[in-house]
Amino acid sequence: MSAIATASLEPGSQSAAHAVAHALPRDEYFGDATPGKIGMWIFLLSDAFSFGGLLLAYGILRGGAAVWHHPGEPSLGIPFTAFLTFLLICSSVTMVLAVAAANEGHRRQTMLFLALTALGGIGFLTGQFHEYFGLTPGHGLVHEGLIFGQSAYANTFYVTTSFHGAHVLTGTIYILVTLARTAAGKTNANDIEVLGLFWHFVDLIWILVFTFIYLL
């Protein structure tokens, strides 16, 4: 019976050749996919439905509203959010490079790319804080008159983007914990791949949120 081999990221292991840590039986239908990976995909599917529910609710409210954007409420800053979108796309690239490095057993390279990805997440969260509250006095949507509870426009915006922001925060903590565990030699390539799935999902959802909430 063939088995699933996963590159270990223990200190000193620089190649995949001598770095086989786990051996699981191959599944007839799912092949090489580990239980952790299948579990993450199922979780992401349920999470996608949560976002789907929020976006559909947004569609229903907006489609049925006589006035969507009330006078006095600010427009959303598209150029700044486009920059945040680009930041998340960049962090997806560094994450996929971390996964590739982990698959090849390159521990230091994996850690470097994980750190860069976490920086992208921290940058995004800082940007979102600035968008809501302003890093400098007088700025931020809250100060400009987009108040939670005052309109469907404000409510759908804050609920959807902050739910996504909570995912970025969770993802960033998940990356930092995995980075620390990798530094201690306690992870393998599969751990990095499962983490990567979560992070790419956060990017994927933002692509849809950016289009539906900001651009449409």
Place this chain on the structure above:
Amino acid sequence: MTQGHASRKPYWIVFGSLAILTVLEIIVATPSVGIPKKPMVLALITMALAKASLVGLFFMHLRSERRALKLTVALPFLFPAIYALVLIAEAGWRR
């Protein structure tokens, strides 16, 4: 799990495509460009779905997964998709 030195080139191609599509989205959504509402909405949704598919297929490696996993992930999206189409049809009927 793929081991050995796989090419990073597809990742950079996807990165470039995502960046270009994002710029195109912003251009299409700019009011002064003057694209009528319906084609604009259609173009924006198409580009967003294309970008999401690129991330799923290449960054999340869904492209190289077994059929069972692909179907497990993709098929359930038919339900929200049908619901969204019903909503759009209903909104169109009301107008």
